[in-house]
Amino acid sequence: MTAGFLFALAAGLMWGLVFVGPLMLAEYPATLQSFGRYLAFGLIALPLAWFDRARLRELTRSDWVEALKLAAVGNVIYYLFLASAIQRAGGPLPTMIIGTLPVVIAITANLRSGSREAKLPWGRMLPSLALIAAGIALVNHVEITHLRQDPGADIARYALGALLAIGAVVCWTWYPIRNAEWLRAHPDRNPRSWATAQGLATLPLAVIGYASVWVWSALSGDRFSMPFGPRPGDFLLLMFAIGLFASWLGTVCWNEASQRLPPSLAGQLIVFETLAALCYAFLLRRQWPAPETLAGIALLVAGVLWALRTRPEPLAAEGHAS
Numbered sequence: 001m002t003a004g005f006l007f008a009l010a011a012g013l014m015w016g017l018v019f020v021g022p023l024m025l026a027e028y029p030a031t032l033q034s035f036g037r038y039l040a041f042g043l044i045a046l047p048l049a050w051f052d053r054a055r056l057r058e059l060t061r062s063d064w065v066e067a068l069k070l071a072a073v074g075n076v077i078y079y080l081f082l083a084s085a086i087q088r089a090g091g092p093l094p095t096m097i098i099g100t101l102p103v104v105i106a107i108t109a110n111l112r113s114g115s116r117e118a119k120l121p122w123g124r125m126l127p128s129l130a131l132i133a134a135g136i137a138l139v140n141h142v143e144i145t146h147l148r149q150d151p152g153a154d155i156a157r158y159a160l161g162a163l164l165a166i167g168a169v170v171c172w173t174w175y176p177i178r179n180a181e182w183l184r185a186h187p188d189r190n191p192r193s194w195a196t197a198q199g200l201a202t203l204p205l206a207v208i209g210y211a212s213v214w215v216w217s218a219l220s221g222d223r224f225s226m227p228f229g230p231r232p233g234d235f236l237l238l239m240f241a242i243g244l245f246a247s248w249l250g251t252v253c254w255n256e257a258s259q260r261l262p263p264s265l266a267g268q269l270i271v272f273e274t275l276a277a278l279c280y281a282f283l284l285r286r287q288w289p290a291p292e293t294l295a296g297i298a299l300l301v302a303g304v305l306w307a308l309r310t311r312p313e314p315l316a317a318e319g320h321a322s
Contacts (some may be wrong), residue, residue, distance in 0.1 A: 002238030012272020014250035030083035035209035040243030042203025076177030081168035089161025092143035109263035135299030191255030
């Protein structure tokens with residue numbers, strides 16, 4: 001449990017970096033950032049795959065199909081939604097919507113848990129979920145107040161950003177649950193090699209996507225300078241940094257956590273991503289959080305600590321009296 005908690009914390013700290021890219025590269029299309037990030041992830045996975053080649057050979061065709069599904073939904077489509085949302089609504093609004101993930105994933109995972117998966121009792125889950133939800137609500141209230149006070153705010157653009165962020169929530173509700181189910185069904189598989197496999201599966205998707213953006217830009221007469229935009233050095237550095245730390249290393253840490261924790265508990269620990277994203281956003285703003293925001297963060301942390309005290313119900317012994 002302690003190791004799983006620490007791996008989830010490390011994953012959250014690295015995943016929070018994905019909220020930084022769209023803010024630092026505001027003039028870059030979200031499609032280019034999404035495909036660029038995962039093109040970098042795929043290229044990083046190539047030398048890693050060489051060192052892991054023995055374990056990767058153990059994966060069956062169905063395993064590679066699963067890796068491709070996870071790569072498409074949890075990587076490319078998710079980040080396309082998220083980057084688009086951040087560019088239309090700024091950093092805080094998508095962060096607060098993504099912040100609902102711990103609650104959404106915990107509830108969805110518990111509803112999906114079959115007879116072979118240990119379930120967290122609903123009664124014991126409610127206090128931690130309530131604390132997390134209250135913390136998110138407080139943080140959200142501060143950000144919505146800032147939005148209403150901005151005279152130049154484009155409400156329609158913000159609303160579209162909110163819808164795109166909800167799409168990201170759907171993708172990332174499906175991804176960690178499906179990924180955890182596969183890992184727990186294959187305890188003999190190495191979480192690091194599984195992360196590398198997802199990187200390899202992402203590479204062809206990213207190549208096709210990046211080439212499509214390039215072709216579309218040329219055919220439409222877009223003045224955006226392809227292939228790396230007006231700030232190629234910043235773009236390449238940021239894409240490879242996010243690809244290495246958020247995509248590969250973050251996935252490795254999350255896979256390690258997923259093998260040690262029940263999905264409904266691991267889902268709540270994704271709150272670390274929200275906390276890291278908020279921290280990075282305020283660092284970029286060069287602004288100290290409001291007292292209400294700090295209170296919300298305290299509630300989020302309290303909810304996580306409470307969740308760690310919750311233990312799954314023991315599974316009934318197989319073949320027990322019928």
